[in-house]
Amino acid sequence: MNTPSKRTQISITVNGKTYSRDVEARRTLADFLREDLGLTGTHIGCEHGACGACTVTVDGMLARSCLTLASQMDGCEIRTVEGLSGPNGLHPIQAAFKEHHALQCGYCTPGFLVTAAAMLEETQDPTEGQVRDWLSGNICRCTGYQFIVDAVLSAAETMRSETEERDAS
């Protein structure tokens, strides 16, 4: 892509499935996921990086999809909130959110779930302080955060005991 163009040809893997598309150069990743792929789990709040509702992972690293161009993502692997649950149902973090009443309107929830999942992949036994630090980039206007923090800490515990069980067997 050495010559500038208003459209780009990209190939992106989202939640394990590869899509090849011709997109407008200015298409954000958030709009690409929602409008072009119909994956509306990724929400758009502020569209300038302030709220975290649009958080996804790009090659395993957290990213704000409103601050990323689809054109930059050629060859990348994306995971969205839709990619969290597996064949056995909800991801432990999703189950913990349900259990702990960590969502009300749900607008911010996809961003929190993706962020928390990325954190627990890196830090299996986070302190409350670490959880708050990782989640500090996500804004929730309903819950007051306490139940979200509780849910993430309890999901961490569940995931740790699952790993222990797996290791023991």
Add this chain to the structure above:
Amino acid sequence: MKPPVFEFAAPDSLEHCLDLLERYGDEAKPIAGGQSLMPLLNLRMAAPAVVIDIARVPDFHALRIEDRTVRVGPMVRQRVMETNTDLRARVPLLAEAVGLIGHVATRSRGTIVGSMCHADPAAELPVCATLLGAEFAVASKGGTRTIDADSFFLDALMTTLEPEEIVTGVHLPTAMPGVGYAFDEVSRRRGDFALVAVAAAVGLSDDGLVTSADIAIGGASGRPERFPLTETALSGRRIEEAPLREIAREVCDRLEPESDLHASADYRRRISEELMTRVLADAASRARKDLTREHAL
């Protein structure tokens, strides 16, 4: 909002990148991690004709940790400063500052060089570059040159980089033995830009007397300012006996911060004074630890 219409290119070599910059000049804007440019595009505060994605240039991802210098390519993400322990040990000042920049999601995309080139007066990394006397390696079709941090940052969101030039790396001097570094800031919320950010480096002699001291302040004017304090009453004293508060106040009297929605000029001056006092003491106590460790070896 959505970004305005532009053309997009993703050159696969420095050569192609420089061709594009020469052809489009100030009509073009390079994008690295995009954490500064994307908000500007979405808010329609920037409208470049061409956006040049520099992520496909393989050399730009290089990070070279040498004895005296760390060479950071323009695609090295801020997050690396948090996860690479060798790098953290070499440039402890940046290691401390990086956790205060935005959030994990923005640091995972945002690059070290990108934040410096954006030159926000309240951003953490330009303050670090200024204190350490970092050097920017710059290239254009016409050749290469090196710009030191002091002449790189011009004013708010302005550097001395020409439109057809690109930074190919920033060179950070590594921590010196017997010198301690510290960084602190006051911001309205976690991850926000600082109201004021202050970095300090303090060197101690073997018997614990101050031999060198420097401070850099961001958020108090259009660009980070560096104040050498070696020639002040700090010199030749133990840090706990030095009149830190008075020295900080003298520096603050020379600052001309602006008032805005977030803080008045007076408040900015007061927090500058407090932060300076703190980071000087912290830097000195780290220098002392460094010396004790060396003697123990």
